[in-house]
Amino acid sequence: MLALGQDEIAKYPFLADAGQYLKDKGFTLDQFGRDPDLKDLITKAYERIQVAADGKIYKSDLVGDQVSREAALPREVFSFLLAIVLLKLSGMHTLIKRFALAEARRAEKYLEKDLANISDESKKQLAIRVIDDLFSVQIEKIDDYFVIPVSDYLKHSINFHEREWKLINRHVENGQVFLTPHETVRLIRKELGTYINSKIVNAKTPTMIPGFEDHVNKLVMLSKKFSTFTVTTGEYPPCIKHAIDVLEKGENLPHSGRFMLATFLLSKGQSVQQIAPLFKNAPDYNERVTLYQLNHLAGTSGSGTQYSCPSCEKLKTQSLCFATSECDGIITPLQFGKKRK
Amino acid sequence: MKETDTKFLESAFKKYYFEHFDLIHVPQRTSEREFGYQKFNSGMTRHISVKDDKELHLLLMQNVPSDVYCSNAYYSFPNLPMNEKDWKEADLIFDIDAKDLNLSCRSNHTISICNECNQISKNSDQCSKCNSTKLEKKSLPCKNCIDASKTEVLKLSEILINDFSINKNDIQIFFSGNEGFHIYVYDSQFQQSGSRERSELVDYIMFNGAIPEKFGMKKFKPNRNSFPDFNESGWRGRFSKYVYGSKSKRSKIISELLVNGYSSFQKTLDDVSEKIGTKIDPNVTMDIHRIFRLPGSINSKSGLTKILCQDLEKFDAYSDSCFISEESVEIVANCPIEFKLKNKKFGPFNNEKVSVPTFAAVYMICKKLATIA
Ligand code: SF4
Ligand SMILES: [Zn+2]
Ligand SMILES: [Zn+2]
Numbered sequence: 001m002l003a004l005g006q007d008e009i010a011k012y013p014f015l016a017d018a019g020q021y022l023k024d025k026g027f028t029l030d031q032f033g034r035d036p037d038l039k040d041l042i043t044k045a046y047e048r049i050q051v052a053a054d055g056k057i058y059k060s061d062l063v064g065d066q067v068s069r070e071a072a073l074p075r076e077v078f079s080f081l082l083a084i085v086l087l088k089l090s091g092m093h094t095l096i097k098r099f100a101l102a103e104a105r106r107a108e109k110y111l112e113k114d115l116a117n118i119s120d121e122s123k124k125q126l127a128i129r130v131i132d133d134l135f136s137v138q139i140e141k142i143d144d145y146f147v148i149p150v151s152d153y154l155k156h157s158i159n160f161h162e163r164e165w166k167l168i169n170r171h172v173e174n175g176q177v178f179l180t181p182h183e184t185v186r187l188i189r190k191e192l193g194t195y196i197n198s199k200i201v202n203a204k205t206p207t208m209i210p211g212f213e214d215h216v217n218k219l220v221m222l223s224k225k226f227s228t229f230t231v232t233t234g235e236y237p238p239c240i241k242h243a244i245d246v247l248e249k250g251e252n253l254p255h256s257g258r259f260m261l262a263t264f265l266l267s268k269g270q271s272v273q274q275i276a277p278l279f280k281n282a283p284d285y286n287e288r289v290t291l292y293q294l295n296h297l298a299g300t301s302g303s304g305t306q307y308s309c310p311s312c313e314k315l316k317t318q319s320l321c322f323a324t325s326e327c328d329g330i331i332t333p334l335q336f337g338k339k340r341k
Numbered sequence: 342m343k344e345t346d347t348k349f350l351e352s353a354f355k356k357y358y359f360e361h362f363d364l365i366h367v368p369q370r371t372s373e374r375e376f377g378y379q380k381f382n383s384g385m386t387r388h389i390s391v392k393d394d395k396e397l398h399l400l401l402m403q404n405v406p407s408d409v410y411c412s413n414a415y416y417s418f419p420n421l422p423m424n425e426k427d428w429k430e431a432d433l434i435f436d437i438d439a440k441d442l443n444l445s446c447r448s449n450h451t452i453s454i455c456n457e458c459n460q461i462s463k464n465s466d467q468c469s470k471c472n473s474t475k476l477e478k479k480s481l482p483c484k485n486c487i488d489a490s491k492t493e494v495l496k497l498s499e500i501l502i503n504d505f506s507i508n509k510n511d512i513q514i515f516f517s518g519n520e521g522f523h524i525y526v527y528d529s530q531f532q533q534s535g536s537r538e539r540s541e542l543v544d545y546i547m548f549n550g551a552i553p554e555k556f557g558m559k560k561f562k563p564n565r566n567s568f569p570d571f572n573e574s575g576w577r578g579r580f581s582k583y584v585y586g587s588k589s590k591r592s593k594i595i596s597e598l599l600v601n602g603y604s605s606f607q608k609t610l611d612d613v614s615e616k617i618g619t620k621i622d623p624n625v626t627m628d629i630h631r632i633f634r635l636p637g638s639i640n641s642k643s644g645l646t647k648i649l650c651q652d653l654e655k656f657d658a659y660s661d662s663c664f665i666s667e668e669s670v671e672i673v674a675n676c677p678i679e680f681k682l683k684n685k686k687f688g689p690f691n692n693e694k695v696s697v698p699t700f701a702a703v704y705m706i707c708k709k710l711a712t713i714a
Binding site: 158164 | 542627
């Protein structure tokens, strides 16, 4: 992990080890619930989530604020860490996603500023190191540009569908792509969101802390605003329905999810041509690649091996399973609706 | 194919494999590769692992395959089914084929074989005997085809070396054995790139998907400042050299481009793609699970060997890749077009019994234009 200074943790609070940070500062979570002086930090944390839920970026105390830096810094980090505690206690995934996204945007602003900082070399170096550590993108500075290896660039750029991100529309020289600070940070936007999201998802859920209940309940209410109700057709298992939903919303479905969906539908006798349009809304849709991948899975090209749909157990480990009682007793999504106890 | 013809090809191929072990080697990191082969008149056998040259030679002698393949990918378990192989990385590969170059010579040396009545005629859309439109096309590529393919290979290498900083020594060029070239790139930064990344590389190399803004033409308030300079590197430089023609014409041409406007500029880009984009087969480069023809093996479309080109310029495809024996054989040849192998001219043959060297007989039988008498 990176060794971080005070204001760096405030800018990139997701880099801190939450438990350790609190301990270092001499606090316990219980105190925040009890101590009236600390309690308004929970309100602050709640507001931080609320702003994110509205799709806005949390206005940091760090910029042009009257609060003295000394006082502001820990508050800034605390409100982030407490927000995570609240989110975990509420268990509301829609909010976690929104929060992660908004926090990513916030961090993005700082990263960009730090990269472009010509007066403070150490700030720039930190931003470069954050990007390298988190996303294994090695950045080098040449004149006013940040250059990264073409292969690293492609790993990220293939997730964009705007033509300006195509390699052909980039300055490529000596195996490297030249980017502005803004483009550099934009390139890792999605991964930054995913990183923060997974950090929250993987954080341990504490047991309810006295003094936190009110805000947790408010979060549950808040999340109702965002939950969508999907009409069930009773045909496909929940995992498959979920995957189709994600794609229809134009959101990104991880590779493992696409693999599951494609192999499932192929096993149900659908053709590559029937399945391909499902992926049209995906942020990284590319017809040629989609057909290639589907044909590969279907065994109509190359290997000739047809891939089978993963087991429920495997899908559970990939967080693709959304089991309902109807899934009882089956071991693969293909058995859904067939086998009854 | 007739039994006697396959027997003949098998024995010719076997002789080649027996006498030319020196040309056929397993690639680096052999144990991580998947091998496959095809026998005459039968399907593909894949998911094989081979230990070393000796084991490969044994496989060739025992099975006498019509075609032999090896993966550009490296796997932990190359002989397991595809989803259990555990893909590690893959060399970058490119296929340049004369048939994709829209060459004008092509119609002169294409033959149509009717699927209904087997009538053989010069290139046409309809069988001259039964009017069927179900035709199989066979091309007997000419020197022009090879020269044009070589030009594409040079364009590709230039991009690989200059834009992608690939070491010249890490590029190997092979004649495919039929009508094009296979290019391998080893140890590049793209070893672990997936097919989506490789598809982007393909578009870069082919000059697909360029937008006017990146080549100087803005949609709103366009001005001269952002147009590429003559000596710029990468595609902006290649664009300049092609579109301006010379340094001195730059200013004049930019004025014209500005007058013609944005949408006309997009057409200019499409034209650049067509004229100076490198014509590679996108499917080969983006396929990271492919088994690709093994260097040193015979291409059963022609009986010629897929062979390394040490000096591309001097490489004489239809001589340097022909290793089948000179021994004369009698065939019935129906080949309406003249072709050249090992600097000797053959044909045209009008369904006649002729004596030709084995290599020419093999060539025509592979193309389905002759049978053993
Ligand atoms: S139990 Fe199986 S079928 Fe049901 S959602 Fe999970 S993975 Fe899908
Ligand atoms: Zn006919
Ligand atoms: Zn030709």
